[in-house]
Amino acid sequence: MKAQLQQYMQENGMTQIQVANAIGKSVAVVNQYLKGTYKGKTEEVDEAVGRLIGRHRDKVVERRFNGEFVNTYAAERCLDAVAIAHIEGEISVITGAAGLGKTKALKRYVEMNPETLLIEVEPSCSPKVLLKNLCQQLGLSEIGLNHDLFERICGRLVAGRLLIVDEAELLSTKSLEYIRRIHDLTGCGVVLAGMPRLIINLKGKYGELDQLYSRVGIACDLGNSLSEEDIGLLAEKGLGRQDFNTALFKASQGNARRLNKLMRGVIRVAEMHGREIDERLIQSYANMLIK
Template sequence: MSIELLKAHIASTGMSQKQVGAQLGKSAAVVNQYLQGTYKGDVEGVDKAVAELAQRQQSKSADVSSDFIETPMASRTMQSCMFAHAMCDMQLIIGDAGLGKTMALKEYAARHSNVIMLEVDPTFSSKVLLAEISNALGLTVGRNNNAMMTAVIEKLKGSDRLLIVDEAELLTLNSLEILRRIHDKAGIGIVLAGMPRLRANLRGARGQYKQIYSRIGMVHDLKMRLPKDDIAMFCESALGTSEFNEVLNKVSQGNARRLNKLLRGINRLSVLNKAPVNKDMIDQFADRLID
């Protein structure tokens, strides 16, 4: 029984035996022997792990789609990218966490093959930034900052590329200066996206960012909440009805990330209870969300 479950799981996911083994906490060799019916170890333990894996997979299949939805706010975000791309300009996109910035930026990058998108980590130094851009361009010039900078600029000149940098509020002054010089010397468009403090960072307390801030052509401010129309599109796409738009708008507090957790949670409750979504389910799951 469990062997058939595992075979069905592999067939439906296209995973290798090594990948399935990682899910089960077993080696690829154990998975292979188990599938062949020749495993001499703890068969009952593997049976149990396979059954639990199948149950998790069934639960995941009840999840709401995470496909990109082109809401009005997402369209405006991508339009800012388009302006920066077409005009070889520097654009700023700012907004609170959970407004869907990153998904819209990734969608623009997915639709245009000549876009480089970087997601900044707190550990990013100027060397890491240059290395990431070099890697994205397929350059192998060692890890000397000057050599990487020269190679990046030469590669990008006349390329009509767009560089999108997400979480840009985490960048150091040196890293921002590098992006400014790449923009100036290579003549490409650059989008800096991040939290509202990114704009304050670029202004600088002592005018130290003046040269960078002067390059910003336009600022797209997503504000603090998703508009009602955007929330309605998410809700109707996930639930197939507009009945709960108002209550979900209120409970989500206009936050796309919070809304997504709500939609996923109530959809799971609906499947588990074998009943259509209702307000009690929304209230039940909303109580579990962190404010």
């Protein structure tokens, strides 16, 4: 097992510290184990190393799954809404249930247009955090009051740029107001993407965001699930075959995220047991996923 660990470390560029952290042993134990001078229970280290290499083998198996971007109809709608906001300097809103591929489509657009600013909102994102994030992406100083940061951002952004905010339903009313003013003063396009409640948030509880909502040029609603055709495209790309499209559509419930978990799991289980993928295996693994 020592020779296997040495080969594993060499192939993956791992240090003794990384191995120690991965198997829950001290660096000294790993060092002595590799030198053949370890006086403790060598079989315990052998087992830990075996599990480490086994997990890596499972990851290699997973590479059979192709998770590259797929230009589904839903993705096309997202990309169209983003492009319109960029070209026209408009505000586009993209909503839909979780797991439909919104984030993948947004990141695809950023790959094709690297000058685009992308903010992925965290639950604790305050107006200050939002403005500092924008300053950081624009190469501006993050020091100062919110007004100072806002002024710097507006001084740098110009028409022709695009700001994408993912999971925008987590933004506070104040943060949304800052985005509206940045749009108004700079003419840059804005895309707000998130869960369906984003539309409700944009209206404001008491109509306090009417100025923002009235500026929305495009509202792209992806609904609650993907079409069978879209799921088929994703399944064919993921598995490299299309004979299980119908079974995968039913098992995934039209959700791209669930589909990806399902395909990865099916590939791994099939490899672990040396069996072929079939509809029974797909249904069996689907039953283990959270509904």
